[in-house]
C-alpha cells in the first residue's frame with residue numbers, strides 16, 4: 001500500500017487533507033492525524049472491521065483497547081451510558097484537551113474498540129485538525145498513538161511515516177504537536193477517580209477540581225490493559241540517570257569517560273558538556289522539555305547509537321509523566 005502524506009500549510013490544504021481523510025474513514029480505512037498530545041491512528045469507532053485494521057497496522061495486541069475521540073457532547077452520549085459528577089467536573093475543567101476518561105461503555109460500541117471491556121476511554125481533543133476531522137466524519141474516531149506497538153509515540157508526521165509507511169493509506173502532517181506526551185488517563189468509574197496514566201494534565205491540576213483523586217499505585221493491580229506492555233522503547237537501550245541534576249550530570253560525564261569505545265547518544269538538560277556526537281539538550285523545565293522528549297529519543301535512535309543516556313527529571317508536575325515514560329523506555333536505571 002502506498003502511504004500518502006498530506007501537509008497542512010494553510011486553510012485550503014487543511015480542507016483538502018481533512019476531506020481525503022473523511023472519505024477514507026467512511027470507506028472503512030484508517031488514517032494518521034495530529035492531536036495536541038501525539039499523532040493518532042484513527043478509524044470510525046463504530047466500524048469493527050476498520051478498527052481491526054488499526055491493530056494489524058500497529059502490531060498491537062487486541063486486548064489493549066483504544067481511546068475514543070469525540071468532537072461534541074452529543075457524540076459523548078453515543079459512546080457512554082453514564083457521566084458521573086466527577087467526570088462532569090473534569091470535562092468542564094479540561095476538555096477539550098489532553099485528558100482521557102474511563103467511563104461505562106454503550107453496548108453498540110464494538111467490543112474490538114474497547115478490548116472486550118465494559119468501559120471505554122473517551123477524549124475530546126483540542127487540536128483543530130483532530131476536531132474538524134471528527135466533526136466532518138460525524139462519528140467518534142477510535143485512535144491509539146500512531147506508532148508501531150512498543151515504539152515511542154510520534155510527535156511529528158515523519159515519525160509516523162517511519163513506523164507505518166506502506167501500512168496505512170494517509171498521514172495528515174499538521175506539524176509538531178503541542179504537548180508531546182500521551183493524554184492523562186483518569187478512571188471515573190470508581191469513587192474517587194484514579195489516575196491510570198500520568199500526562200500533561202498533572203495530579204495537582206486534577207486535585208484542584210477533585211481533591212480526592214488518587215494516583216494509581218505502580219505496584220498495585222493492573223487497572224489499564226496498556227500498563228502491562230513494554231512501551232516507549234527506542235531500538236538502542238536507554239540508560240536512565242535518576243537523582244538531583246548535579247549528581248546525574250556528574251554520573252553521566254563519568255559514564256561517557258568509562259565507555260569511550262561505545263557510541264553514546266545523550267539526552268540531557270543540566271550541567272553536562274557532552275563529548276558524544278549524538279546529543280540533544282532539553283529544557284530543565286518539564287513543561288518545556290516534554291514536547292521535545294519523544295522527538296529527542298527518536299532522532300538520536302535513528303543514528304544507531306549503542307546506548308542512549310538520559311538525564312532524569314524531578315518527579316514534580318509534568319516531570320511525573322516524563323519519568324513514567326522514561327522508566328518504561330529504560331533498560332537500565334542508575335540512581336545516584
Ligand code: TXA
Pocket residue numbers: 035037038039040041064065066067100102114117119120121123143144145146181182183184185196197223224225226227
Ligand atoms: O494522547 C493520547 O491519549 C493519544 C492520542 C492519539 O489521543 N492516544 C493514546 O492511545 O495514547 P494509546 O492507545 O496509545 O493509549 C491508550 C491507553 C492504553 O494504555 C490503554 O490500555 C488504555 O489507554 N485504555 C484504553 N481503554 C481502556 C479502558 N477501558 N480501561 C482502562 N484503560 C484503557
Ligand code: MG
Pocket residue numbers: 144145153
Ligand atoms: Mg500508544
